[in-house]
Amino acid sequence: MAAITIDKLLNLVPDSPDKVLALLSTQPELVPKSDAHGYSLLHAAASYAQLPLLCSLVQEYKVDVNMLDEDGETPLFVAETVEIATCLVEELGVDISIQNDESQTAHGKLEMEGESEEVLEYLQEQKSSSAKSNGPELSGSQPSDTANGDSEEIHAPLPLPPNVKIDIGSVSAAEEGEAPDPEFRRRIEELAARDDFQSEEGQRELRNLVAEAIGGLKVNAGDGRSSRRRVE
Structure with missing residues (x-):
């Protein structure tokens, strides 16, 4: 029987994700591996929209969801469906602010390439939501009741x-x-x-x-x- 390598597992991801999981159960040391280009099973699962495999790699095998390939990109950069992007962001906790080697976020790269419009819209919503929740806080001043037009500023x-x-x-x-x-x-x-x-x-x-x-x-x-x- 031929030895199982990471390259062989990567080739199985598009059509046989269940077989990949079965092989990993006997050779878990291959889970965090990647090919010569830093392409990992996690990236492949995201790219080919293999949701069960993606979740198993992170939740069961504890693969870092922010794992980078040779271009400094997380699996979010190769997500082509909103389902995968949503899983990565909201369930698995991928960092949407990570930039690749060209200083682009996943949102920025998709915007530049003009691909995956639905994923782009979803990431834009996440970006806007994150900006609101992390907005600048005023320091050294008292809150003001702007709704009633009353200023509480201390001079x-x-x-x-x-x-x-x-x-x-x-x-x-x-x-x-x-x-x-x-x-x-x-x-x-x-x-x-x-x-x-x-x-x-x-x-x-x-x-x-x-x-x-x-x-x-x-x-x-x-x-x-x-x-x-x-x-x-």
Whole structure:
């Protein structure tokens, strides 16, 4: 009896896929093999639309569904029916984003060659669906209720009045030794402890509070610093 080789098995795929499976049960070491061009049983099963053989190779014999031939192409590149393409993508999990040696995806190659229109349409749908599910996420911003026309964007805090600096959580005495007003201290610490302190509304209240506190301050003509009190 002649020895079974991968080339002989590949020749059996178009017309005798059941015989291929029977032979593989006795010689499973041939399952991941490929010919001199990197053409594997997986590629042959996809190309000739032999669905049971295709599924058995991946699910039973654990062949990598993203196995590449000499052109860097997965079995999806040679799928000629929507049934095979659907099985490869949705059931067996082939990666539709893999590019061959010419930087083409399976979709891109089919589009360029103008073949297998139904498979091309199916892959276009998968490509569009993947693009939507993996769309860019906005970082560093709050969600907005666009349906109701309400914007929830958080803007950068408004600038404080000149010569004023806020140290959240504390109010220090003036450089000249004067103690801060207790009521002002209480109000600013309450504001600083709020969850919305960094929001536009919180910053607006802070500005109003600071403006109220420094409304009557005297300013030295020489250096522009407050001679009464400052908030650090």
